[in-house]
Amino acid sequence: MTSDADVFRRRVIAIVRRIPPGEVATYGDVADAAGYPRAARAVGNVMKSCSTPGVPCHRVVAAGGRLGGYGGNESLKRALLRAEGLAVTTKRITNFADRRWRNRRSSRP
DNA sequence: TAATTGACTTCGC
DNA sequence: GGCGAAGCCAATT
Numbered sequence: 001m002t003s004d005a006d007v008f009r010r011r012v013i014a015i016v017r018r019i020p021p022g023e024v025a026t027y028g029d030v031a032d033a034a035g036y037p038r039a040a041r042a043v044g045n046v047m048k049s050c051s052t053p054g055v056p057c058h059r060v061v062a063a064g065g066r067l068g069g070y071g072g073n074e075s076l077k078r079a080l081l082r083a084e085g086l087a088v089t090t091k092r093i094t095n096f097a098d099r100r101w102r103n104r105r106s107s108r109p
Numbered sequence: 110t111a112a113t114t115g116a117c118t119t120c121g122c
Numbered sequence: 123g124g125c126g127a128a129g130c131c132a133a134t135t
Contacts, residue, residue: 031117036132038131039132040118041118042130043131043132045114046132049133060116062118
C-alpha cells in the first residue's frame with residue numbers, strides 16, 4: 001500500500017541514495033527534496049528506521065554543518081565523512097558549505 | 110485513538 | 123558563545 005508515510009520514507013531513502021560521494025546533505029534539504037521542507041525531524045526518524053541498504057545515512061548531517069546524531073556514534077560518522085573527502089572537526093564540517101549537496105528546489109537569499 | 114518521542118531547525122536570552 | 127523554547131512531520135508505544 002502506498003500510504004503517505006510510506007511514500008515519504010521511500011522518497012527520503014531515494015534522495016539519500018542520490019547523494020553523490022564526497023558530498024553531504026542536511027536533514028532539511030532531504031526533507032525539502034522529499035516534498036516536506038519542515039519534515040527534518042521526520043527524516044531523522046526515517047533514517048533511524050532505514051532498514052534499506054545502500055543508503056549512505058552518514059552523508060546526511062544536521063544544518064550548519066553539524067554532524068547530527070547517527071545513532072549517537074558521531075565519531076563514526078565523522079570518520080566516514082572524512083573518508084569521503086570532507087574536512088570534519090569534532091563538532092562540525094569545515095568545508096560543509098563547499099561539500100553540501102545542492103538539492104533544494106528554491107535558493108534561499 | 111491519543112500522546113510521546115526523535116538522527117531537526119531556527120530564534121531568543 | 124552556550125542554553126532554552128517553540129514549531130513541524132512521521133513513527134512508535
